[in-house]
Amino acid sequence: xxxxxxxxxxxxxxxxxxxxxxxxxxxxxxxxxxxxxxxxxxxxxxxxxxxxxxxxxxxxxxxxxxxxxxxxxxxxxxxxxxxxxxxxxxxxxxxxxxxxxxxxxxxxxxxxxxxxxxxxxxxxxxxxxxxxxxxxxxxxxxxxxxxxxxxxxxxxxxxxxxxxxxxxxxxxxxxxxxxxxxxxxxxxxxxxxxxxxxxxxxxxxxxxxxxxxxxxxxxxxxxxxxxxxxxxxxxxxxxxxxxxxxxxxxxxxxxxxxxxxxxxxxxxxxxxxxxxxxxxxxxxxxxxxxxxxxxxxxxxxxxxxxxxxxxxxxxxxxxxxxxxxxxxxxxxxxxxxxxxxxxxxxxxxxxxxxxxxxxxxxxxxxxxxxxxxxxxxxxxxxxxxxxxxxxxxxxxxxxxxxxxxxxxxxxxxxxxxxxx
Amino acid sequence: xxxxxxxxxxxxxxxxxxxxxxxxxxxxxxxxxxxxxxxxxxxxxxxxxxxxxxxxxxxxxxxxxxxxxxxxxxxxxxxxxxxxxxxxxxxxxxxxxxxxxxxxxxxxxxxxxxxxxxxxxxxxxxxxxxxxxxxxxxxxxxxxxxxxxxxxxxxxxxxxxxxxxxxxxxxxxxxxxxxxxxxxxxxxxxxxxxxxxxxxxxxxxxxxxxxxxxxxxxxxxxxxxxxxxxxxxxxxxxxxxxxxxxxxxxxxxxxxx
Numbered sequence: 142x143x144x145x146x147x148x149x150x151x152x153x154x155x156x157x158x159x160x161x162x163x164x165x166x167x168x169x170x171x172x173x174x175x176x177x178x179x180x181x182x183x184x185x186x187x188x189x190x191x192x193x194x195x196x197x198x199x200x201x202x203x204x205x206x207x208x209x210x211x212x213x214x215x216x217x218x219x220x221x222x223x224x225x226x227x228x229x230x231x232x233x234x235x236x237x238x239x240x241x242x243x244x245x246x247x248x249x250x251x252x253x254x255x256x257x258x259x260x261x262x263x264x265x266x267x268x269x270x271x272x273x274x275x276x277x278x279x280x281x282x283x284x285x286x287x288x289x290x291x292x293x294x295x296x297x298x299x300x301x302x303x304x305x306x307x308x309x310x311x312x313x314x315x316x317x318x319x320x321x322x323x324x325x326x327x328x329x330x331x332x333x334x335x336x337x338x339x340x341x342x343x344x345x346x347x348x349x350x351x352x353x354x355x356x357x358x359x360x361x362x363x364x365x366x367x368x369x370x371x372x373x374x375x376x377x378x379x380x381x382x383x384x385x386x387x388x389x390x391x392x393x394x395x396x397x398x399x400x401x402x403x404x405x406x407x408x409x410x411x412x413x414x415x416x417x418x419x420x421x422x423x424x425x426x427x428x429x430x431x432x433x434x435x436x437x438x439x440x441x442x443x444x445x446x447x448x449x450x451x452x453x454x455x456x457x458x459x460x461x462x463x464x465x466x467x468x469x470x471x472x473x474x475x476x477x478x479x480x481x482x483x484x485x486x487x488x489x490x491x492x493x494x495x496x497x498x499x500x501x502x503x504x505x506x507x508x509x510x511x512x513x514x515x516x517x518x519x520x521x522x523x524x525x526x527x528x529x530x531x532x533x534x535x536x537x538x539x540x541x542x543x544x545x546x547x548x549x550x551x552x553x554x555x556x557x558x559x560x561x
Numbered sequence: 562x563x564x565x566x567x568x569x570x571x572x573x574x575x576x577x578x579x580x581x582x583x584x585x586x587x588x589x590x591x592x593x594x595x596x597x598x599x600x601x602x603x604x605x606x607x608x609x610x611x612x613x614x615x616x617x618x619x620x621x622x623x624x625x626x627x628x629x630x631x632x633x634x635x636x637x638x639x640x641x642x643x644x645x646x647x648x649x650x651x652x653x654x655x656x657x658x659x660x661x662x663x664x665x666x667x668x669x670x671x672x673x674x675x676x677x678x679x680x681x682x683x684x685x686x687x688x689x690x691x692x693x694x695x696x697x698x699x700x701x702x703x704x705x706x707x708x709x710x711x712x713x714x715x716x717x718x719x720x721x722x723x724x725x726x727x728x729x730x731x732x733x734x735x736x737x738x739x740x741x742x743x744x745x746x747x748x749x750x751x752x753x754x755x756x757x758x759x760x761x762x763x764x765x766x767x768x769x770x771x772x773x774x775x776x777x778x779x780x781x782x783x784x785x786x787x788x789x790x791x792x793x794x795x796x797x798x799x800x801x802x803x804x805x806x807x808x809x810x811x812x813x814x815x816x817x818x
Contacts (some may be wrong), residue, residue, distance in 0.1 A: 144776050148783055155787040176727045187802070188692045189813055191789040194798030201788065239777050240784075242704060242729060243696045400792055415792050494666035505669040 142235055151236070153226040154203045157217050158252055161309070161365065162397045166198040166247035166282045168360035169304040177278030179241055179248075181304060181360075186247055199250040199284060200240050204228055204265055208254030212322035214311065214370055216402040217254045227256075233269050234277060241281055248282030248304070249273070259290035259329075267295065270302035282360075287337070289329035296336040305360040305392070306337050313381040317371035320407060334389045337362045341390065361392035368423065369416040370399040370408055375448045376441040379426055383437045386430075396423040422448040429455055432486055433479045452538060456482040459519055460534040466519040467527070471500045483516030514544050565592035565606040571613055572596040574640055577648060578618035580611045581655055585621075594648035625655060632658055632665040638680035638687075641713045650675060686710050687717045693803075694722075694733060695812050698774045704731040705769075707810055715742050719749050778812045785813040 167185030187196035205227035206217040217223065237249045251269055255262050266285050273279040285299050287308040299306055308330055312318040315327050337358060344357040364385055366378060382394040398420040401411045426448060429435040433455070440454050441447070449457040459466065459482050468477055470492060478489045491509045495501060500523035507513055518537045521527045532540075566589045570576035577594065584591050592606040626633040636651055654676045658664050667673045689710075696704035704726070715735050719742050722731065726744065732752075734741035740753040766775055808814040 144780075148780060151780060152783055152787045155784050159788045159790055173724055173727055178726070178728055180725050182691075182721075186688070186692045189785065189811065190799055190802040191785065192796060192799050193790050193793040194795040194802065195790075195793075196802070197785065197788060200784070236780065240781060242726070243698075243777065243781070244694045244706070244726075245781050398793075400790060417793065491668040495668040497663075498667040499669055501669055508671075508674060509668050 142232065147232055147236070150226045150228055150232070151202065153224055154206060154228060155201065157206045157223075157254075158201045158203045158250070160216065160397065160400065160402075161201065161250070161252060161286075162195070162395045163284070163307060163363055163365060163393065164196050164198045164201065164250070165284075165305070165360070165363070165393065168392060169282060171280050171282075171304065171356065171359065173280050175278070177280055178238070179279055179281035181280065181282045182247065188245055188247065198247045199282065200237055200246045200248070201250040201252075202228070202233065202236075204233070204251060204253035204262070204269070205256055206254045207256045209257070210255055210322070210324045212311070212325065213403070213405050213407050214321055214367055214399065218403075221403060230265065230269050230272060234272050237273060237281075238277055238279065241279070246281075248279075248284070250284040250286075252286035253288065255288060259288045260292055260295060263288045263291040263295045263299065267299050267302065270299070274302050284360075287333040287362075289325055289333070291333060293332070293336045296333045297340060300337060300340055300358040301355065303358055305363060306333075306358050307363040307365070308333050309365040310381075310385070311365065311367050312371060313366045313373050313378050314371065317373065321371065331389075334362065334364070334385075338389045362389065363391055363393040363395065364389075365395040365397055367399045368396050368420055374441075374446040375419075375423065375426075376443075376446040378423060379430075379437050379441050382427065383430065394427065396420050396427070418450060419448070422450065422454060426454045434476055435480075451542060453482070455480070456515060456538075456541070460538055463534055467521050468519065470506065470520045470522045471496050481516055481519050483512035483514070483519075515541055565590045567591075567593045567595060567606045567608050568611050569595055569597055569608055570611040572598075573613060574637065575615055575618040576611060576613040577640060577651070578621040579614045580648075581652060582614075582617040582621050583609075583611060584652065591649075591652060594652060596648075621655070625658065628658055628662065629665045635665065635676055635680040638683040638717070639676045641717065642679050642683050643713055644679060647679070650679075683712045683714065683717075686712045687714045689807070690714050690718050691721050693807050693811060694718075695810060696731060697778075697812075698771050699769050700771055702730060704729055706731070706733050707736050708733060709736045709806075709810065713738060715740070723749050782813050782816075 165185055166181070167183065169181040170183045171181040173180040185198060187198050189197040191197060203217070205225070206223065207225050207227060208217050208219055211219040233249070233251065240246045241248065249269075251266050253262050253266060266288070270283050270285055273283065283303045284305045284307065285303040287296060287299065287306050289308060296306070310330050312321055318325065318327060340357050341361065344354060348354040366381070368378065378396070385391045385394055398416040399409060400415050401409050401413055404411055426440055429440060430437055435458070440458055445461075448454050452460070459480070465477070465480070468481065470478070475489060475493060478484055478492060479486065488509055488511050492501065492506070495505065495509065502523040503513065503526070506516070506522060518528050518532065518541070568580040568584065568591060570580045580594050583589070595601070622633065625636060636654065639647060639651060650672060653672045657670070657672060664670070665673060665677070668677070690708055694706045694708060696706045699705050715733065718733070722733065723744060728746070730744060730746055732741055732743045734756065739755060740751060743750050743752050803811070803814070809818045
């Protein structure tokens with residue numbers, strides 16, 4: 142292996158791959174077989190974190206950053222003047238194996254610019270995965286990118302070697318897609334998704350009959366949307382995300398605040414701030430939908446098309462729905478407990494278990510780990526000291542904001558004025 | 562009335578369980594349970610030295626496990642925290658557990674909450690070590706790593722590495738506690754050794770490792786840098802996830818130390 146050359150390629154192709162935010166290595170439980178190398182950890186492991194605080198779990202690289210497409214938001218688009226490079230199949234295999242043996246990574250995340258044709262590109266990605274599995278007997282995690290517009294046969298083959306497959310929708314609305322990525326059609330994205338979904342269902346059914354059915358993409362599929370590039374509202378984004386969760390049984394939808402990489406009249410200019418706080422609020426909403434039993438129209442709807450910037454979406458929902466509160470922490474059911482601001486799923490579980498032994502008071506709740514500065518306005522417990530003043534939503538919001546600190550605080554004013 | 566007793570055990574987990582067994586069997590009024598060599602005499606208590614007895618330890622282990630699998634895991638994890646006074650807390654925990662079925666999930670009881678939180682802390686450290694081990698390939702073909710965990714987690718991470726790296730020899734050495742686990746392609750063995758030189762990931766090259774080792778470290782460091790997005794910098798979050806005390810053992814952070 143020509144070390145200097147590989148180093149240069151790695152720098153170029155890792156740099157180009159970093160805007161893909163998915164770094165999950167969880168959800169697969171591939172076992173180590175016949176003294177081969179590696180296994181997949183069900184909960185996933187983050188081996189390091191970059192200085193921007195994002196997890197490094199997989200070796201995330203592009204096969205090449207040559208591309209025949211010209212999508213405005215993408216750093217490797219055809220018309221951008223950047224250094225181009227391409228890995229040989231063996232080079233990616235060697236890097237993966239040697240990083241893995243040193244416990245740097247959980248596995249490989251392989252994506253690519255599209256060269257020649259979608260099918261040709263997808264074949265190369267599959268060739269790497271196949272070589273890893275069959276020649277190196279590698280059982281670690283492999284995440285392959287589905288190339289928009291590639292054939293069903295290749296999507297089928299990819300799932301036999303990969304743990305997760307993903308295809309990035311990137312622009313949440315079809316009109317936005319036409320504007321920013323005129324070369325790509327909406328169907329180019331949805332067709333591979335549909336194929337993967339159908340295969341996942343088929344394999345699941347077959348496994349019910351025959352236990353030894355091989356695995357097909359055991360960690361499922363995911364997608365990603367860019368936030369803040371085309372002026373879509375939070376409602377557009379969350380409705381679109383809900384659609385992908387339901388229709389294609391996505392394991393995850395990722396939200397990626399747009400990082401300006403190029404000067405283009407259709408996009409925010411270089412140097413404009415990455416909407417990290419908005420991204421954070423969208424992830425919080427995503428969690429409320431997947432784990433807390435909220436429906437999407439409870440959180441964003443025509444009256445509230447955008448999420449509050451200064452408070453989290455659950456608190457925001459509670460302030461709009463004060464008629465549900467206060468609830469009795471010693472009596473309320475699980476669903477309602479999960480809706481109290483300041484109570485996470487872990488606290489809810491502990492409360493449900495602990496209250497079988499005795500009625501809980503403030504002291505218990507504090508020790509269990511409830512964020513009382515928010516929760517206390519929305520509940521009563523085994524104590525006479527509860528919030529007895531008749532406070533309206535605005536007052537409560539003010540008091541909570543006053544008693545809390547956030548690293549985003551200085552952004553509230555500036556960003557709020559944008560929406561008003 | 563019987564005098565209060567301080568039980569002295571050898572520091573092993575089995576030793577501790579034996580102490581618990583004896584306390585129950587002889588209905589002792591236990592003042593304290595202390596490690597051999599770290600004893601402090603109580604004014605009004607007698608000392609009793611416990612000899613580790615695997616059968617007795619097993620009876621306590623099985624007794625607790627029959628009550629709750631979760632509880633026995635909590636006990637083992639919390640014990641490995643080596644926290645001061647953890648033995649008496651655990652003794653208290655076991656007593657309460659035996660007296661009341663399902664007691665391990667009473668998070669409104671201070672002892673139960675303390676042990677479960679301590680077990681979580683140790684669990685987090687275990688998970689961190691599974692992530693932060695950085696193997697370096699020695700000239701005699703052993704993947705070698707140093708760690709310095711807050712708690713004694715080597716016994717807990719052994720299974721993870723054994724299941725994962727079955728076709729390479731590896732050795733993980735705890736610098737603080739001066740012992741390691743070594744996998745010889747067949748099984749994992751506990752080894753105690755006193756390394757004259759601590760090979761954490763220094764920039765200076767050591768003769769112990771293969772030449773290619775430093776090439777891969779450089780590739781990894783380069784990868785680590787290229788994957789950072791500068792306009793999203795968030796150092797606070799970075800150090801929250803990768804606390805500074807671990808940096809000297811991580812090849813990607815060696816320049817920052």
